Amino acid sequence: MTHSSTPSFFAENWEIGPIFRTLLRNKVGAMLIALQIAFTMTIVVNAIYIIVQRSEKMQRPSGIDEANSFFISSVGFSHDFNGLVSTQQDLNLIRSLNGVVDAIQINAVPLSGSGWSMGLQTEPGAEFDGTGTAVYMVDEHALNALDVALVAGENFSPTDIQVRTSSQTHWPDKTIITLAMANRLFPNDGLAAVGKTVYINDIEPMIITGIIDKLQAPWVGWDNVENVMLTPEIRDAKSSRYFIRTEPGERDRIMTQVESVLAKSNPGRIVKDLRSIDETRLRAYRDNSAMIRILITVMVILIIVTGLGIVGLVSFSVNQRKKQIGTRRALGASQHAIVRYFMLENLLISTAGVLLGALLTVGLNIVLVDAFSLTPIAWYYIPLGMLALWLVGQVAVYGPAKKAANIPPALATRSA
Amino acid sequence: MFHYYLKLAFKSYKRNPILTGLMVAAIALGIGASMTTITVNYLMSADPIPTKSGQLFYVQVDSWDPNRGFNDEPNTPPNQLTWTEATNLMSANKAYRQSAMAKSGAIIEPSNGDISPFEASIRLAFKDFFPMFNVPFKYGNAWDQKADDDRQMVVVLSKDINDKVFAGQNSVGKSIIIDGKSFRVIGVLASWQPLPKFYDVNNGAFDEPEALFMPFYLKQELELPNWGNTNCWKTPDGEGFSAFLQSECINFQMWVELPTLQDKRAYMAFLNNYVNDQKELGRFPRPLNNQLLNVMQWMDDQKVVADDAQIMMWLSFMFLLVCLLNTIGLQMAKFSAKSAEIGLRRAVGATKGDLFFQYTIETAAVGIAGGILGLGLAFLGLVGIRQLYGDVMNDLASLDTTMITLALLLSLLASVCAGLYPTWRACNIAPASQLKSQ
Numbered sequence: 001m002t003h004s005s006t007p008s009f010f011a012e013n014w015e016i017g018p019i020f021r022t023l024l025r026n027k028v029g030a031m032l033i034a035l036q037i038a039f040t041m042t043i044v045v046n047a048i049y050i051i052v053q054r055s056e057k058m059q060r061p062s063g064i065d066e067a068n069s070f071f072i073s074s075v076g077f078s079h080d081f082n083g084l085v086s087t088q089q090d091l092n093l094i095r096s097l098n099g100v101v102d103a104i105q106i107n108a109v110p111l112s113g114s115g116w117s118m119g120l121q122t123e124p125g126a127e128f129d130g131t132g133t134a135v136y137m138v139d140e141h142a143l144n145a146l147d148v149a150l151v152a153g154e155n156f157s158p159t160d161i162q163v164r165t166s167s168q169t170h171w172p173d174k175t176i177i178t179l180a181m182a183n184r185l186f187p188n189d190g191l192a193a194v195g196k197t198v199y200i201n202d203i204e205p206m207i208i209t210g211i212i213d214k215l216q217a218p219w220v221g222w223d224n225v226e227n228v229m230l231t232p233e234i235r236d237a238k239s240s241r242y243f244i245r246t247e248p249g250e251r252d253r254i255m256t257q258v259e260s261v262l263a264k265s266n267p268g269r270i271v272k273d274l275r276s277i278d279e280t281r282l283r284a285y286r287d288n289s290a291m292i293r294i295l296i297t298v299m300v301i302l303i304i305v306t307g308l309g310i311v312g313l314v315s316f317s318v319n320q321r322k323k324q325i326g327t328r329r330a331l332g333a334s335q336h337a338i339v340r341y342f343m344l345e346n347l348l349i350s351t352a353g354v355l356l357g358a359l360l361t362v363g364l365n366i367v368l369v370d371a372f373s374l375t376p377i378a379w380y381y382i383p384l385g386m387l388a389l390w391l392v393g394q395v396a397v398y399g400p401a402k403k404a405a406n407i408p409p410a411l412a413t414r415s416a
Numbered sequence: 417m418f419h420y421y422l423k424l425a426f427k428s429y430k431r432n433p434i435l436t437g438l439m440v441a442a443i444a445l446g447i448g449a450s451m452t453t454i455t456v457n458y459l460m461s462a463d464p465i466p467t468k469s470g471q472l473f474y475v476q477v478d479s480w481d482p483n484r485g486f487n488d489e490p491n492t493p494p495n496q497l498t499w500t501e502a503t504n505l506m507s508a509n510k511a512y513r514q515s516a517m518a519k520s521g522a523i524i525e526p527s528n529g530d531i532s533p534f535e536a537s538i539r540l541a542f543k544d545f546f547p548m549f550n551v552p553f554k555y556g557n558a559w560d561q562k563a564d565d566d567r568q569m570v571v572v573l574s575k576d577i578n579d580k581v582f583a584g585q586n587s588v589g590k591s592i593i594i595d596g597k598s599f600r601v602i603g604v605l606a607s608w609q610p611l612p613k614f615y616d617v618n619n620g621a622f623d624e625p626e627a628l629f630m631p632f633y634l635k636q637e638l639e640l641p642n643w644g645n646t647n648c649w650k651t652p653d654g655e656g657f658s659a660f661l662q663s664e665c666i667n668f669q670m671w672v673e674l675p676t677l678q679d680k681r682a683y684m685a686f687l688n689n690y691v692n693d694q695k696e697l698g699r700f701p702r703p704l705n706n707q708l709l710n711v712m713q714w715m716d717d718q719k720v721v722a723d724d725a726q727i728m729m730w731l732s733f734m735f736l737l738v739c740l741l742n743t744i745g746l747q748m749a750k751f752s753a754k755s756a757e758i759g760l761r762r763a764v765g766a767t768k769g770d771l772f773f774q775y776t777i778e779t780a781a782v783g784i785a786g787g788i789l790g791l792g793l794a795f796l797g798l799v800g801i802r803q804l805y806g807d808v809m810n811d812l813a814s815l816d817t818t819m820i821t822l823a824l825l826l827s828l829l830a831s832v833c834a835g836l837y838p839t840w841r842a843c844n845i846a847p848a849s850q851l852k853s854q
Contacts, residue, residue: 028837032745039738043731050727075535077523077596127483166641167660169651201651270523270533283806290804291724295731297800298449302735305442309742312438316749364734372723 015337019345029317030349033310037353037389040306042360045385046368047295049377054288060225062110062281063178063214065147068101068246070255070276071109075239078268084163084236086266093265094242094258095141099250102145105234106243107137108218111277111284115218120177120198120229122185124205131184133177133227134217137164139234145245146215151179153194153210160232171200172232176210180226220284241273251276303392310396314342318404325404326411335405342401343394350393354386361385418777425778428750435750436782439743443786443831446739448793451815451823453729455798458819459812460622460721464610465550468673469711472548473680475670476709477501477691481649482701493705495618495718496645496666499636506542506632510686511672512679513544516632518668519619520640522595524628526581536577536594537643539616539626540635546572546603548673549615554578556588556603559631563602567637572603572629594628595638605629611811612720614711616669619644621720622808635661642667664699672708684708736830743834747779751842762847775839776832783831787824791815794823 023030074090076083087105094103108115116137119130136142140156143149153176162172175198182190185198190211197205215228246254255274262271282289318325325338365377429436463469478493479501480486486494497505502516520538545551546558555578559570571594578587587601612621634640639657644667652663674680687706694700709717751758758771798813805813815823 028841029745029748032741032748036738036741036745039734039741043734043738047731075523077525077533079596126481129484165655167652167657168655169659170655270535272535286804286806287722287724290801291728293804294728294801298731298735301445301449302738305445305739305742308438309442309745312435313745313749316435316746316753320753368727372727 014344015341016344016348019341019348023345023348029313030352033313033346033349034353034356036306036309037350037393038357038360040302040392041354041357041385041389042364043302044299044388045357045361045381046364046377047299048385049365049381050374051292051295053375054292057220058285058288060216060220061214062216062277063146063148063212064110064277065101065245066277066281068248068251069145069147069244070246070251070274071106071112071241071243071280072255072258072262072271072275073239073241073273074262074269074271076266076269077238081238081266081268083238083240084234086269087234087236087240089265090240090242090262093261094244097254097257097261099247099254101245101247102141103242103244104138104141104145105240106142107235107241108134109241109243109277109280110216110218111220111280112218113220113284117217118200118229120181120185120200120206121202122196122198124199124203126202128202130199130202131181131227132224133181133229134219136215136228136230137233137235138230139232142230143212145243147245148212148215150176151211151213152191153208155210156230156232162233164233164235166235166237169201171204171206173206174209174232175206176212176230177208178215178226178228179211179213181228182208182211184224184227307392307396310346310393311400314346314397314400315403318342318400318407321404322407322411325407326409329407329409338405338407339398339401342397342404346393346397347390350390353393354389357389358382358386417773421774421777422781424774425781428754428778429782432750432753435746439746439782440786440789442739442742442746443783443827443834444789444793446736446830447787447790447823447827448797449732450729450736450826451790451794451819452797452801453725453732454822455794455815455819456725456801456809456812457721457729459611459814460725461715462611463712464612464614465711467550471673471675472711473672473674473683473708474711474714475505475672475687476707477687477700478702478705479664479666479694479700480702484649485702491705493707494647494666496647497668497670498664498666499661499668502632502668502670505670505687505690508686508690511683512675513548513673514670515542515545515548516668516670517541517545517615518632518635519616519626519643520635521643522628522638522640524577524581525593525596527591527593528581531581536627538594538628538630538640540632540640541629542632544673545615545629548671549610551608552606554604554606555586556601559602564631564633567631567633569597569599569634570602570630571599572605573601574605574625574627574629575607577627578604594630595640597638599630609811612715614715615671616644617715617718617720618669621715621718622812674708680708740830740834743782743831744838747835747838748841751775751838754842755845758842758845759847762845768843771843772839775842776835779835779839780828780832783828783835784824786831787827790827791820791823794819 076086091103091105094100116135117132118135119132121128121130139161140158143155160174179190182193186193193208194211196208198208200206217225217228219225244258255276259271259274361382368374369376476493479498480494486492506514506516518540520540521535522538523533524536525533542564543558543560554575558572563570571592578584581592587604590601591598592601608625613623613625646665646667648663648665650664652659672683674683688704691700691704691706761771795815798815801813802809
């Protein structure tokens with residue numbers, strides 16, 4: 001054992017040889033720790049990858065003024081209930097309330113999970129494939145109520161709005177679509193889509209009169225969630241859904257107010273499904289946020305288990321080797337050298353562990369991709385995971401190693 | 417001997433309380449995590465009607481678009497039927513029992529003025545729905561063939577609705593206003609919650625059954641709305657309710673009960689004939705592709721068990737594995753400290769078998785302790801899952817006796833397995849080598 005007075009990184013003898021030979025004498029013990037580290041890394045890295053993907057998904061904006069919007073439904077049941085008249089009255093009433101920015105009748109709401117989809121195509125004919133899009137049937141107040149901005153073309157005018165009866169199959173001749181949808185239909189230049197004709201129901205022409213910046217379809221799990229079309233329609237039906245945007249901070253007050261005024265205004269109908277968009281978002285992503293929380297819990301517990309396991313094993317081996325450690329100290333090994341011994345020992349084991357772990361991580365990811373159609377893991381997760389597990393090992397071993405270093409040299413002289 | 421070994425085991429735990437504690441904790445955590453996820457998967461994939469799930473078949477015929485299949489997988493027929501097929505196949509009456517069905521909804525106006533009108537979901541079905549699915553009645557009965565044929569305004573109430581509208585009294589024979597029309601109550605169900613709600617998984621596989629049950633043809637008679645998924649590949653010919661009903665849009669499900677394999681073959685042949693006849697009429701432009709899947713096959717086909725639940729289960733198995741590796745390591749460390757003791761015992765006459773038995777008891781006791789603690793953790797885990805996922809999980813996250821037994825067996829097995837190698841190694845210590853060093 002040589003000690004230079006100024007220990008430098010390379011000059012010192014790191015005793016890799018003796019550590020390695022000692023490890024070989026307890027192959028199984030070392031292997032168990034390495035395996036533990038490998039599997040822990042496999043789970044942790046894959047879990048983090050899933051967590052990152054899910055939270056990215058949850059962060060996507062819906063395009064509407066989520067904090068200040070809500071919706072409510074009305075269903076008429078009396079014999080003399082007139083859907084169209086009731087809708088007009090309700091909208092006038094709601095729009096006149098203090099604190100309401102705007103309100104519309106709409107057939108479906110972003111994030112809500114249920115809605116209506118159609119296909120649009122640039123050539124007429126059943127043999128051409130359409131591009132799937134969500135449909136929101138709205139009037140000229142929609143852009144204001146939904147808080148979406150026109151990036152090209154123009155808004156609907158009041159005269160564009162047509163009455164839609166239930167089970168109606170034909171469509172108005174105008175539509176406003178999202179920029180994402182425009183880019184899908186006209187890949188070279190979405191903004192130039194204004195004025196172009198697209199076909200719905202295979203052959204029915206519609207002219208794109210406007211393009212809006214962003215608005216999501218109702219289904220957050222849908223691949224084409226950014227594809228949306230607005231059609232200038234008011235629905236004549238017994239049930240009607242209203243989407244209401246309020247001034248900042250006024251939402252909760254207006255929600256209660258709208259519910260009670262609508263309920264009072266007509267005894268021949270019920271109001272139901274009063275829900276804020278914030279709550280709708282929570283419900284839409286509840287599975288994802290639950291999964292994230294569960295995975296985080298599993299990860300933390302797993303790292304603790306692995307860490308404590310290492311602490312336990314190293315403490316034990318320190319106890320077993322008390323005499324040897326005392327002897328080394330008596331022969332001149334510094335406390336630092338003892339700590340280093342255990343840290344290096346763990347580093348060697350961890351290295352084997354994380355190398356195997358890298359392979360297992362990729363393996364598990366391939367299985368997950370294959371069985372559950374997740375996307376393949378990004379490469380940099382692997383080295384980061386290896387680094388993290390190395391760190392866990394080093395942190396876990398430091399305490400027991402420090403204890404080992406405190407074993408007095410005199411211990412060597414005593415018999416066990 | 418067993419008691420003596422147990423006593424020795426406890427002595428040994430006391431000597432190494434931290435190691436023992438770590439082992440118990442590791443097994444408990446592994447078991448807790450695994451049992452939580454196994455329970456969710458077990459309940460999601462449970463057989464909702466075990467006595468006849470092999471004899472009930474979901475009817476699928478490929479009435480879809482000539483230019484493209486129903487979904488990306490090439491050979492999947494549509495997951496629902498058109499009105500035309502639902503009514504034609506019912507009229508043919510070729511199965512032992514059969515019911516086409518659909519989901520709808522309407523407003524109920526209770527005659528008791530204290531209860532304000534409310535919206536309720538409706539299951540439109542045929543009379544066989546009840547005996548076919550073993551639906552339990554509290555009062556009254558299902559309707560009969562005549563009610564189906566004559567489109568009678570009769571209704572079977574769920575228990576909840578009967579509790580709400582008729583205060584839980586026997587309401588058979590009473591009238592109730594639904595969708596503005598007067599219906600006669602013909603039956604009231606006892607509590608019925610098949611999990612999954614296999615007869616219609618398109619509209620929430622773990623939703624509650626509908627509030628009202630009424631004859632299928634009332635859909636047409638009262639022009640009841642489509643609830644749940646409706647898919648169309650072709651624009652209806654004409655406007656209005658009736659044109660939409662007669663269109664190629666799919667919103668209907670159908671189940672048949674076919675007690676023997678022979679019945680199933682015969683029904684398949686009938687379906688193929690039916691579709692070929694329809695082809696003559698210019699419908700069914702796609703190649704012949706009919707399917708009869710039984711309950712569990714249909715659950716599998718519709719991926720009723722959520723991917724997330726499965727991912728979590730596999731991750732938690734790996735978690736258990738890590739915990740076991742942990743336990744093996746700790747166990748070995750513990751036994752290695754005892755090599756002197758073992759050598760001595762061997763030298764004074766204990767056989768390997770004796771020692772093996774003794775140390776297996778020591779590890780098994782750790783396993784049982786871990787298992788019991790793990791059960792507690794699984795219970796907490798399920799409470800957590802219920803909170804995170806809300807109402808959907810209420811019925812899917814609870815431990816039953818099967819699960820509790822499984823948990824204890826799993827932990828016992830796991831810990832004995834984990835103890836096996838260390839025990840075996842410890843027992844193979846040569847007596848002489850250990851005695852020398854003393």
